[in-house]
Amino acid sequence: MNIFKKGCMTLLGVTLISTQLVACGSTTDTPKASESGKAKPVEITWWNFPSFQALDGEVGKYEKQLIAAFNKKNPDIKVNLEMLTYEAGPEKLNVAIASNTAPDVIYDAPGRILDWGKKDLLAPLNDMITDEVKKDVSPALMKQSMVGDQVYMYPINTAPFMMGINKTIFEKIGALDLLPLNKPDRTWTFDEYKKALEAVKEKAPDVIPSGFFAKSQGGDQGTRAYIANLSNSSFFNDDYSKVAINTDKAGAALDWIAQGVKDKLVVSGAESLTGADVNDLFLQGKLAVTLNYSPVLKAQNATLKKAKFDDVLVPFPTIDGAAPKLEPYLGGMAVFNNGDQDKIAASKKLVDFIANDPEWGKKNLIQTGGLSARNSITGLYNDPEYTYAELARKFYGNPPTVADGYAEIRTYWFPELQRVLIGQATGKQALDSFAEKADAAITKAKAALKK
Structure with a gap:
């Protein structure tokens, strides 16, 4: 169907993982053979965001090596690589889809992939996901890979979104004991968290205790999870039929953030800062706690720090120290249904190689961080x-990205946070306004999918 119809490592560990990757690998359809008996040459296009860390500082160099290794085993499949940026990539994809020039395969995240799947733009990957694989992937991650009973994203790498803390700052001010690093699960209460921020304000006045941002959509998972955990709330209800974040406690948490700016516990001018701006403050050593962090970002930031410090991961605090609900990052691959079965089959072989090759499967995981x-x-x-x-x-909760209408829903989030930060609304008023718009988007999206 045309896509536009609807418009670790010890030696033992290495051996074990290689074995698992082979055992969990999947069989995919192979391109048809030519009259000579050899596989028919196929040319596919792979568009890739910087899913892998740059090799030797060169974006795309690692991917080129990966393709060369793939071609040794699949000499009849030519892979054309095009690297995307996070800034311009989304719009480029939109234009390509609208003009019938979508790539054959992409490495991306659920937010876009599931939206494409719901619009019948992708080839299902059910034939690649064995029961053994399904049992080995958590329900939260499989939920982010599927639309109904169709698998549209092959899940490869994951990481929990958490908070990042400049451990060195707390060591310098003699307040390391205020962090939950001595607990195996590192959970902590709001009061414990607030006490840590106040210690930074008092003993390191040149350092901003915590970050927040509300200028653009990027990093919205950090602000979502922050407010949800500070209030022991959920972003959506269990069946994703409506927003659940507009509770009194969540409103109070948002009010506290706005007051925190005035009290110099939260970065000033948060309404005009992006997630990248706050991350840059963290990399400069000017920010003690950042909201949108993960092992992947920690790895990527290792060479980008402008100050020397140790960064550690902690979950978002909750009111009473209860188990937090963390949003899972998930990276994986999708295949566009461009109407050419040979290209689809070849694309699946590339996906299978990247995810499951005995040698490169492990390399690729590590290169994602x-x-x-x-x-x-x-x-x-x-x-x-x-x-x-x-x-x-173990703290993974229901991922908001699977909600119908998610792409529209997220556009309403930051404008409401901005209203609170500039004093135009209380936290509860802003969250109620967000919920009203988001619920309407869900209803609209569900109706569109039924057509």
């Missing part, structure tokens, strides 16, 4: 922060 989407594949890194991140996966 993330954890494996498979529960059984662990110990990829000799790093206590990654060890903790693997433990923190």
Whole structure:
């Protein structure tokens, strides 16, 4: 169907993971053979965001090496690589889809992939996902890979979104004991968190205690989870039929953030800052706590720090120290249904190689800086922060990205946060306004999908 019809590592660990990758690998349709008996040459296009860390500082260099390795096993499949940026990539994809020039395969995240799946733009990958694989991937991650009973994204790497803390700052002011690092699960209460911020304000006046941002959509998962956990709330109800974040407690949490700006516990001018702006303050050593962090970002930031410091991961605080609800980052691959079965089959072979090749499957995971989407594949890194991140996966909650109308819903989020930050609305008023608009978007999206 045309897509526009609807418009770890010890030696033993390495061996074990390689075995698991082979065992969990899938069989995919192969391109048809030519009259000579050889596989028919196929040319496919792979568009890729910077899903893998740049090799030697060169964006795309790692991907080119990966393709060369793939071609040794699949010489009749030519892969044309095009790297996308996070800034211009989304619009380029929209234009390509609208003009019938979508790529054949892409490495991306659920937010866009599920939206494409709901519009019948993608080829299902059910033939690649065995029962063994499904059992080895958490329900929260499989939910982000599927629309109904159709798998549209092959899950590869994951990481829990958490908070990042400049550990060095707390060591310098003698307040390391205020962080929950001595607890195996690192959970903490709002009062404990607030006390830590106040210590930074008092003892390191040149450092901003915590970050917040509300200028653009990027990093919205950080602000969502922050407010939800500070209020022990959920963003959506269990069946994603309506927004659930507009509680009195969540409104109070948002009011506290706005007051925190005035009290110098939260970065000033948050209404005009992006997630990238706040991340840059963290990399400069000017910010003690950042909201939108993960093992992937920690790895990517290792060479981008403008000040020398150790960064650690902690979950969002909750009112009473109850288990937090963390949103899972998930990266994976999707295949566009461009109406050419040979290209679809070849694209699936590339996906299978990237995810499951005995040698490159492990390399690729490490190059993403993330954890494996498979529960059984662990110990990829000799790093206590990654060890903790693997433990923190138990806090995965329902991912908001699977909601119908999510792409529209997220556009209403930051404008409401801005209204609170500039004093035009209380937290509850803003969240009620957001819920009204978001619920309408859900209703509209569900109606459109039924047509």
